[in-house]
Amino acid sequence: MTPLSQMPLETARSIRVVLTDIDDTVTSEGMLTASAYGALEELHRAGFLVIPVTGRPAGWCDHIARMWPVDAVVGENGAFYFRYDRERKTMQQRFWASPEELKRNRAKLDAIEAEVLASVPGSALASDQAYRMADLAIDFCEDVPALPESEVDRIVSIFERAGAQAKVSSIHVNGWFGDYNKLSMARTLLSDVFGMDWDEAKNAVVYAGDSPNDEPMFAAFPLSVGVANIEAFAHRLTSKPAYITKGHSGDGFAELARLLLDARRG
Template sequence: MKPLSEMPLETARSIRVVLTDIDDTITTEGMLTASAYGALERLHRAGFIVIPVTGRPAGWCDHIARMWPVDAVVGENGAFYFRYDRERRTMEQRFWASSEELARNRAKLDAIEAEVLASVPGTALASDQAYRLADLAIDFCEDVPPLPESEVDRIVAAFERAGAQAKVSSIHVNGWFGDYNKLTMARTLLADVFGMAWDEARKTVIYAGDSPNDEPMFAAFPVSVGVANIQAFAHRLISKPAYVASGHSGEGFVQLAELLLRAKGA
């Protein structure tokens, strides 16, 4: 991972789309700071397509799509995208699974929930689980005392034994049934809404993240950035971001935004 300051100016000038994780990439210690939110707004006003790609739930994503200075949002690690059309005042939604599949998967996730909470002491349902439609989020450090990495691995193993996918974020283990992830839905959104072919996307998209559930995005986009706290997860990553900011969490995202804005002359 090269320092973000070493990104060539021509590389920064080629970026049209900013895809970014939210937790511990835009937020800092669970807070959305004024400087990070302002960076989102400045990017949006400068003409960048700005799309959060998050593990957070559908309920949050409805709010984000409506009220944040963004063009769309991918939620629950790729289970759907939401895009709010401000002129028509309508929410466009696309889900990976049908409503019938979501119901069947929820029953299987309920069984995994019972197993994990009974067998891994110190875990809890994520506080935002009530607003989720497609996945199960197990909290290992957001609202509970941080668990050791060995216990996080036990949570992942419980999902995988049941045939579910499982990804570790900076705060949760998210699990779901379905052959999707952040990347598959981000690609679908870019094609559906913005008419962007994959070859074009790889040349004009930058992705910012901080944890192992961002790995498919780091692998897919040649221009990717980790905020400084990605270093804590580097040993778990096969595919690492091309660049790393010196700033932690939202501060690192602000550094990235300022670089892109300078390159654009905005």
């Protein structure tokens, strides 16, 4: 991972779209700081497309799409995208699964929930689970004492034995049924809403993240950035980000925003 400060100026100038994880990438210790939120707003005002790509739930994503300075949001690790049209005051939504599939999948996830909570002492249902539509989030360190990595791996194995996908974020293990992830829905959004084909996106998009559930994005986008706290998960990553910030979490995201804004200003 090359220090972000060494990104060539012409490379930084080519970036028009900022995709970013939220937890521990834009936020710091669970807080959205003024500097990180300001970085989002400055990027948006400067004409960048700004799109959070997060594991957080549909309920949160409705709020983010409406009230944050962003152009759209991908949520629940790729289960959907939301885009709010402020002029028409309408919310555009696209889900990967049909309502019938979501209902069937929820029944299977309920069974996994029961097994995880019975089998992995100290794990808990994520506090935002009530606002989720497509996935199951198991808390291993957000609102519970941090579990050892071996227990996180046990949670992942329970999901996978049931045929579900499972991804580890900095705070949760997220599991779902369906052949999608952050990357597949981000690609769908860029094509559907912004008319950006894949060849164009690879040269115009930067992705910022901090944990293993960002790995599909790190692998896909040549211009990927890990905030400094990605180092804690580096041993779990086959595909690492191309660049790494000096700052942790929201400070690292603000560092990326400053670089992009300075490059655009010349």
